[in-house]
Amino acid sequence: xxxxxxxxxxxxxxxxxxxxxxxxxxxxxxxxxxxAGIGVDGVDALYLGxxxxxxxxxASHLAPQLASHVGLAGVPCQRFEDACATSSNAxxxxxxxxxxxxxxxxxxxxVERCTxxxxxxxxxxxxxxxxxxxxxxxxxxxxxxxGVFGLLTDRHMHEYxxxxxHLASVAVKNHRHGALNPDAQHGREITVxxxxxxxxxxxxxxxxxxxxxxxxxxxxxxxxxxxxDDLAGEPVSVSGVGHATDVVPIADKAEPGATQAARxxxxxxxxxxxxxxxxxxxxxxxxxxxxxxxxxTEALGFFERGxxxxxxxxxxxxxxxxxxxxxxxxLKAKGHPIGATGAAQIVELVTQLxxxxxxxxxxxADVGLAHNLGGDTATTVVSVLEVGA
Amino acid sequence: xxxxxxxxxxxxxxxxxxxxxxxxxxxxxxxxxxxAGIGVDGVDALYLGxxxxxxxxxASHLAPQLASHVGLAGVPCQRFEDACATSSNAxxxxxxxxxxxxxxxxxxxxVERCTxxxxxxxxxxxxxxxxxxxxxxxxxxxxxxxGVFGLLTDRHMHEYxxxxxHLASVAVKNHRHGALNPDAQHGREITVxxxxxxxxxxxxxxxxxxxxxxxxxxxxxxxxxxxxDDLAGEPVSVSGVGHATDVVPIADKAEPGATQAARxxxxxxxxxxxxxxxxxxxxxxxxxxxxxxxxxTEALGFFERGxxxxxxxxxxxxxxxxxxxxxxxxLKAKGHPIGATGAAQIVELVTQLxxxxxxxxxxxADVGLAHNLGGDTATTVVSVLEVGA
Numbered sequence: 001x002x003x004x005x006x007x008x009x010x011x012x013x014x015x016x017x018x019x020x021x022x023x024x025x026x027x028x029x030x031x032x033x034x035x036a037g038i039g040v041d042g043v044d045a046l047y048l049g050x051x052x053x054x055x056x057x058x059a060s061h062l063a064p065q066l067a068s069h070v071g072l073a074g075v076p077c078q079r080f081e082d083a084c085a086t087s088s089n090a091x092x093x094x095x096x097x098x099x100x101x102x103x104x105x106x107x108x109x110x111v112e113r114c115t116x117x118x119x120x121x122x123x124x125x126x127x128x129x130x131x132x133x134x135x136x137x138x139x140x141x142x143x144x145x146x147g148v149f150g151l152l153t154d155r156h157m158h159e160y161x162x163x164x165x166h167l168a169s170v171a172v173k174n175h176r177h178g179a180l181n182p183d184a185q186h187g188r189e190i191t192v193x194x195x196x197x198x199x200x201x202x203x204x205x206x207x208x209x210x211x212x213x214x215x216x217x218x219x220x221x222x223x224x225x226x227x228x229d230d231l232a233g234e235p236v237s238v239s240g241v242g243h244a245t246d247v248v249p250i251a252d253k254a255e256p257g258a259t260q261a262a263r264x265x266x267x268x269x270x271x272x273x274x275x276x277x278x279x280x281x282x283x284x285x286x287x288x289x290x291x292x293x294x295x296x297t298e299a300l301g302f303f304e305r306g307x308x309x310x311x312x313x314x315x316x317x318x319x320x321x322x323x324x325x326x327x328x329x330x331l332k333a334k335g336h337p338i339g340a341t342g343a344a345q346i347v348e349l350v351t352q353l354x355x356x357x358x359x360x361x362x363x364x365a366d367v368g369l370a371h372n373l374g375g376d377t378a379t380t381v382v383s384v385l386e387v388g389a
Numbered sequence: 390x391x392x393x394x395x396x397x398x399x400x401x402x403x404x405x406x407x408x409x410x411x412x413x414x415x416x417x418x419x420x421x422x423x424x425a426g427i428g429v430d431g432v433d434a435l436y437l438g439x440x441x442x443x444x445x446x447x448a449s450h451l452a453p454q455l456a457s458h459v460g461l462a463g464v465p466c467q468r469f470e471d472a473c474a475t476s477s478n479a480x481x482x483x484x485x486x487x488x489x490x491x492x493x494x495x496x497x498x499x500v501e502r503c504t505x506x507x508x509x510x511x512x513x514x515x516x517x518x519x520x521x522x523x524x525x526x527x528x529x530x531x532x533x534x535x536g537v538f539g540l541l542t543d544r545h546m547h548e549y550x551x552x553x554x555h556l557a558s559v560a561v562k563n564h565r566h567g568a569l570n571p572d573a574q575h576g577r578e579i580t581v582x583x584x585x586x587x588x589x590x591x592x593x594x595x596x597x598x599x600x601x602x603x604x605x606x607x608x609x610x611x612x613x614x615x616x617x618d619d620l621a622g623e624p625v626s627v628s629g630v631g632h633a634t635d636v637v638p639i640a641d642k643a644e645p646g647a648t649q650a651a652r653x654x655x656x657x658x659x660x661x662x663x664x665x666x667x668x669x670x671x672x673x674x675x676x677x678x679x680x681x682x683x684x685x686t687e688a689l690g691f692f693e694r695g696x697x698x699x700x701x702x703x704x705x706x707x708x709x710x711x712x713x714x715x716x717x718x719x720l721k722a723k724g725h726p727i728g729a730t731g732a733a734q735i736v737e738l739v740t741q742l743x744x745x746x747x748x749x750x751x752x753x754a755d756v757g758l759a760h761n762l763g764g765d766t767a768t769t770v771v772s773v774l775e776v777g778a
Contacts, residue, residue: 020525054470054520055444058528061472061521064634064767073636074653077768078478081443081468083450089467093482100489131443132450136409139447245453247462264463378453379466 004098005235006385007105007228008036008221009347014335015185016115017215021050021059022069024217025111028340029070032107032219037232040070043221044103046077047094049087049110050339056118056128066109081339083132084288085374086110087218088342088381092241094222095383105223105231110340113215125213129338132375134249146202146210146289148250148376153204153291155257160306162294164204168195169313170290171208171332177319178329180360185214185335195290209290214335218343220350236350239275240384242268250376261380262299262371270301273384275367277301280384282352282362283323284345285371287330296371297325300382324362327352342381345370353387393487394624395774396494396617397425397610398736403724404574405504406604410439410448411458413606414500417729418459421496421608426621429459432610433492435466436483438476438499439728445507445517455498470728472521473677474763475499476607477731477770481630483611484772494612494620499732502604503725514602518727521764523638535591535599535678537639537765542593542680544646549695551683553593557584558702559679560597560721566708567718569749574603574724584679598679603724607732609739625739628664629773631657639765650769651688651760659690662773664756666690669773671741671751672712673734674760676719685760686714689771713751716741731770734759742776 010031012024033039046067054060063077080090087110094108114125130144156162172192178184190208198207221233228235244264247253254260270276277300285300287293294308302323303311311317317325328334328348331341349368351357370383399420401413422428435456443449452466469479476499483497503514519533545551561581567573579597587596610622617624633653636642643649659665666689674689676682683697691712692700700706706714717723717737720730738757740746759772 022525052443052449054441054517055447055449057524058444058520059524060441060444060470061764061767063471064764065523065637067634068637068641068767074634074650076632077471077634078482079470081449081470082452082466093467096489096491097485100485102485128443131447134454135446135448136411243465243467245456245463245466248454248457252457261463375450375453378450378457 001099002101002224002226004095004222004238005225005228006220006238006346006350007223007231007233007235008032008038009350010035011183011218011344011347012216013183014214014216014337016117017113018117021053021111021113022066025066025109026070028217028219029107029109032221035233036221038105038221040072042105043072043107045075045106046072047090047106047108048077048079049090049343050079051081051083051086051112052128052338056120057113082379083374084338085342085372085379085381086339088372091220091342091346092243092381095238095241098222098224104227105221108220108222108343109217110343111217112337112339114213114337115215117215122213137249146205149289149292150202150205152256152295156291156295157204159257162309164196165192166294166309166313167204167209167290168192170287170293171195173318174287174326174330174332177327177360178333181329181334184329184333185212186333205289211288211331211336214337216335216337216340218340218347220343220346234354236353237386238383239386240269240272242266242382244380246378248378257295259295259299259377261377262296262373265380265382266300269382269384275384279367280369281365282327282368283325284328284348285325286373287326287332288336300371319360319362327357327360327362342372345372349385353385390488391490391613391615393484393611393627394614394617395609395627395735395739396612396620396622396624397421397427398739399424400572400607400733400736401605402572403603403605403726405506407506410442410500410502411455414455414498415459417606417608418496418498421610424622425610427494427610429461431494432461432496434464434495435461436479436495436497437466437468438479438732439468440470440472440475440501441517441727445509446502471768472763473727474731474761474768474770475728477761480609480731480735481632481770484627484630487611487613493616494610497609497611497732498606499729500606501726501728503602503727504604506604511602526638535594538678538681539591539594541645541684545680545684546593548646551698553585554581555683555698555702556593556598556679557581559676559682560584562707563676563715563719563721566716566749567722570718570723573718573722574601575722594678600677600720600725603726605724605726605729607729607736609732609735623743625742626775627772628775629658629661631655631771633769635767637767646684648684648688648766650766651685651762654769654771655689658771658773664773668756669758670754671716671757672714673717673737674714675762676715676721677725689760708749708751716746716749716751731761734761738774742774
């Protein structure tokens, strides 16, 4: 089995882009190739994440089209869609292909446009996102993503006393981090008061508890350690990837607030990497809503059940705290172009583990963890990356 | 490396179905599990093919939802979309996972609804399919699939003298085969005259040169040879899978009629299997249009360039001929529920190689080949299956 590494990363700024998917993908890919010190002739395959190009932009079968756009025609190309976990699933398959010795170096790319630049306003886009709800049991009653995560978070508040102030502290932290990230969509700081005074979207979430709609792309070059030896990019080892799903619809989950798929995926990733939550130095996790970050920090084993809210409010997860979570700004401030998010988490972890994150650098970061979920927490992929392992 | 085998297959009849995707998927999966003699507790993962659920039916993130529907919640689930090659790409990844020893037994399922039962008429559905055209270079000029394959076929006619009668003979043959397949959408025979007198859809194609819109599902259980030893289903070995892409858009292809991705994918599959075209006993190939079958029989190495048309007209590819092509009826008569087609080809090959195809049985069939293409021939997956190897 070959040791998979990440040898190159790149991304566009996240935000609103009046440019086609191919151009965004090309910009991120070009940066990743340059970082790796490799040309397209050294890339054996494309693993593409795009969640909703067909329904939002009338653009399906994107894998060979985007490959052609960057001069990579001919190699095997495949597109993945697993809602918001789309490009982390593409990453998983790329890692497995390199590990199995099938390919030496592959491109993982995620790209999506979700802002009004697509021609769809916020209401229409929320409806498109809601296609990930169960078609028979959830869509007919109008459930959409703020509602789903509102339900999960409400339950957590009921069981553990998590408060709206705890939630708001996650948004404040991630905006503070995002202000240090030049690629983040939201570069301005906010206060707990700002969050609590913003309009309610779906109880208990105010507007500032919710991540934005975003356009953007992220790209990652995965190569075997042997192949990486010949490349310029500083390699970061992928030491474990876990992938699990949970029952759909949400009403059938045994304990909705547990986000069981995250627990299962984390256990698999920790086991593969031979590390535990206590070894992790930096985390990029799926904070589509503030409550989702609190649930995730517990599911990943960083805090006991019910401790995630107080931990966030006490600053334990901010830069300089005991375990910095979402130094990039996370989905909340960096932005959330659905199919690009999983790949962008890997971009941030690699940047952090290389010590190249500038103002938002986490000190002594040797072990990083990415957590990317899709749908009503039904799909979760957890990846552990390491330097000097 | 473990030897991947197919140990169970199942499918719904193809045609118009007024039932949700989950029910179609469940019917095919239940049949495949029963055929394999395995329960869902013996299945380690789901590799799902669905091309357009998000845009056609407002149903995305289908992998965990469909897994839950069949009692398979929890395992890693991933959805692939590569236009009409969607579920053969899912099959490829399932085979690779078993080969790498990552899983012992996995479910590959393909499901799609494309008939007016979805609420979309033929014109609207053609527009949905056209999302696989290049968004900047092809969609704006109104190119759709009959046009794409019409262009490729026109070129072939110009270069090699292929005639409309040659094309029609493919339709006649596949309808004849489909009449022997109880799961086929079109169970009635037609004549060359019927084809030539049917309305022109996109020159040189008449209506009967074109496959229908279809609903349906197909499912395949892939297991290691060791795991298969403990199961009831008669295993068929997967001895090679090839996957290649070609440049997009069509105007950039070096030689459009060559369908280069098919040649590259076939070379990879033959090499992996250690066989050549002369060893193949039965073929299921992607006859979305009659011209596509003729191009494919040449690209796969069964006939020289330009000989595909006469070979079809001479009956060399019909049941009882030297190399039966599409004994199932193919896309043309069996039907073409996009995301189910690749998996359904595997269902037919396994049925043929087991000698269980009844009236449409190909004699002495030991080596079978499936060819599934997506988009303007940009994605092609070729699989070689064998018994007694």
